[in-house]
Amino acid sequence: MSNKNDTAKPSGLTRRELLGSSAALLIGASSPVQALTVKGTPEWKPLANNAVPPVDTDAGWQFFTDEEAVTVEAIVERLIPADDLSMSGKDAGCAVFIDRQLAGAYGGYERLYMHGPFQDGTPEQGDQSALTPKQRYRLGLGALNDHCRNEHGATFAELSGEARDQILAQLEEEEIQLDDIDSLVFFEIVLQNTMEGFFADPLYGGNRDMVSWKMLGFPGARYDYRDYVERHNEDLGFEPVSIGGRPDWQA
Template identity: 80%
Template sequence: MKKRDEPAASGGLTRRELLGSSAALLVGAAAPGAAQALTFQGTPEWKPLANVAVEPVDESAGWQFFTEEEAATVEAIVERLIPADDLSISGKEAGCAIFIDRQLAGAYGGFERLYMHGPFQDGTPEQGDQSPLTPGQRYRIGLAALDDHCRREHDARFAELEADRRDQILSQLEQEQIQLDDIDSQLFFELVLTNTMEGFFADPLYGGNRDMVSWKMLGFPGARYDYRDYIERHNEDLEFTPVSIGGRSDWQAQG
C-alpha cells in the first residue's frame, strides 16, 4: 500500500519534506564545529603548571594566621610529634607549622565548606566534634590555654620547655590528664596531631613535606602521571625521584 504525505498547506511543504530539510540543516550546522574539534583549532597552548589550582606556598611571606608567639608554640609541638631521627627530619624542619598556618588562613580555618549553624549539642564519639568552634578558633583558644597552663605549672611557655617536658605535656593532653581552659584538651591534641601528619605527608605545594622528605623516606614516587613503562617490572627498586604536583624544577623553569 502506498504511503501518503499529509496534505500540505497551500504553497507549503509536506511533513516529510519539512523533516528532510530540517535534518539537512542540522547536519550542515554541525559540520563546522566537528571539523574544529577534530583539528583542535583554537586550542590554547599548553603551559607548565597551568592546571594547578593552588599557588605554591611562599615561605618568605611570613605567618598568615599565627602570631609569632602562636607560631613558636606550634613549631614546638610539631617538633615533638614528629621528632628528628635516623629516617627523617622533624616536623618543624619539614614545615608542618607552615602547612597548618596556611590551611588555617584559608577555607579550612573557618570551615567555609561545612554547615556551621546550630543547634549544637554533644554527639557520640563516632560523630566527632560537634561544637561551633572552627579550626581557627580552636587553635587560637587551645594554644593560649596551653601556654597559660605551662606558665602556671612550669613558669614558662610551652616552647621554652625541655623536650622531655613537652613530650610529657602532650601525652597528658592526649589522655585528658590536663584540662585546658575553654576547650576540650583531647580534641585539641587530636586536631593538631592530624594536621601535623597532613603537613608531613602532603604535597610540598602546600607548605609541608619540605624537599619531599617523607616521600623519600617511604619511597613514594609522588604525582607521576604515567607508569605504563613500569607495569611489568616487578620486585625492582626503580629509584624514582619523587615529583610534586607543581612538577619538576625544569618544568618550572619553562614557565
Template identity: 60%
Template structure:
C-alpha cells in the same frame, strides 16, 4: 584576620602570575606566588597557588613559636627525616587556618550544637582557627602554671610528656578538650608533613623521599608489572621541578 589574608581576586592572580613569570627564568621553578589566602579557587581548573610569602598569616609570632615547638616533637628530627618544624608543618597549618579550612567555610555550622554520641563525630562549635587560638593559649597557661615556662621553653622530653598527657586526656585545658585539641594538631601536622609541598609543608618532598612515595606522577603503565621490585622513582610535586626550568 588581617587584611592581607582576605583572599585574592582573579585580577590579583593574573598580576601575580605575570610578576612571577618575569622572575621565573632566574629563580628555581615555582608556581605563581600570591599574597593572601592559600588554596585553590573552587571549581577552577587551576592548581593551588604556591605560597612562599614570608611571615605568618594566621598565627601570632608567639603562637607560631609554640606550634613549631609542638610539630618539632610530633615529628622529631632523626636519621629518617628532618623535624616537622623544618619540614614546614607549622607554615602549612598557618596557611590552612588562614584559608577556607580555618573557618570551616564549606561545612554545616548551624546550631544547636550539642555534644552527641561518639558516633555522631565532631560536633564542636569551634572552627579550626578557634581551636588553635584557644588551645594554644590554654596550653601556654597550663605550662606556665606547671613549669613557669611556655611549652616552647621546655626540654624535649618534658614537651613529649605534656604531649602524651594531652593525647591521653590527663591534662585539663581551659576552653577546649585536651584530647580534641591534640588530635586536631596531630591531624594537621600529618597533613602538612605528607601533603604536596605546594601547601608549605613537606619541604623538598622530605616525607615522600623518606617512605618512597613518588608524588604527583600520573602514569605507571611501565611499572605495574614490575612486581615486588623497588622502583626508586624520584618524587614529583605539583609545583614542578627545577629540572624542568629552561636554563640560560
C-alpha cells in the same frame, strides 16, 4: 465477532518506527567534521587547568601570632622528631602548612554546616564541636601556654624536649584540663594537621623538599604509571615529583 485484522492501528510511532527514526538521526550526526589543528607546540605548565597557588613560605605568618607560631613549631618538632630517616616536623614546614590552612577556607570550616544546635554525639557521628579550627588553635595554644607558665614557669616552647613530650602525652590522655577547650580535641586537631603537613604535596607549605615522600619511596604526582603497574616488588628508583614539578625544573 470482529476479526483481529480489523483492529485499529495505534496512533503515534511504533517502537520499530521510533528506533528507525533514531538511527537516522545518529547517521546524520556522524557526518565528517573537520579536525581542529593546533599549530606549533603548546606550552604546558603545571596547574594550568586547575591552578592552586603555591604557598609562599617566606611571606611570614598569615594566622598565627609570633608566640603561637613558636609554640606550634615546638609541638610539631616533638610530634615528628628528627631521626635518621627524616628531618623534624618543624624543619619540614608543618607549622607553615597549618598556618596557611587556618588562614584559608579550612580555618573557618567554610565548607561545613556550622549552625546549631550543637550537642555531644556518638563516636560514629564524629566531631560535633561548634569551634572552628581557627578558634581551636587560638584557644588551645593560649590555654597550653597558660598551663605551662602556671605549672612550669615557662611557655611550652621554652621547656625541654622531654617535658614537652610529657605534656603532649598528658593532653592526649586528657590528664591536663585546658581552659575553654577540651584538651583531647585540641591535641587531635594539631596531630592531624601535623601529619597532613608532613605528607601533603609541598605546594601547600609542608613536606619540604618532599622529605616524607623520599623517606617512603613515594614517586609523587607523576602523570602516567601504566608502564609500571605490573612491575611488582621492584624499586623503580623514581625521584618524587610535586604537583608543581621538581625544584630543578624551575627556570
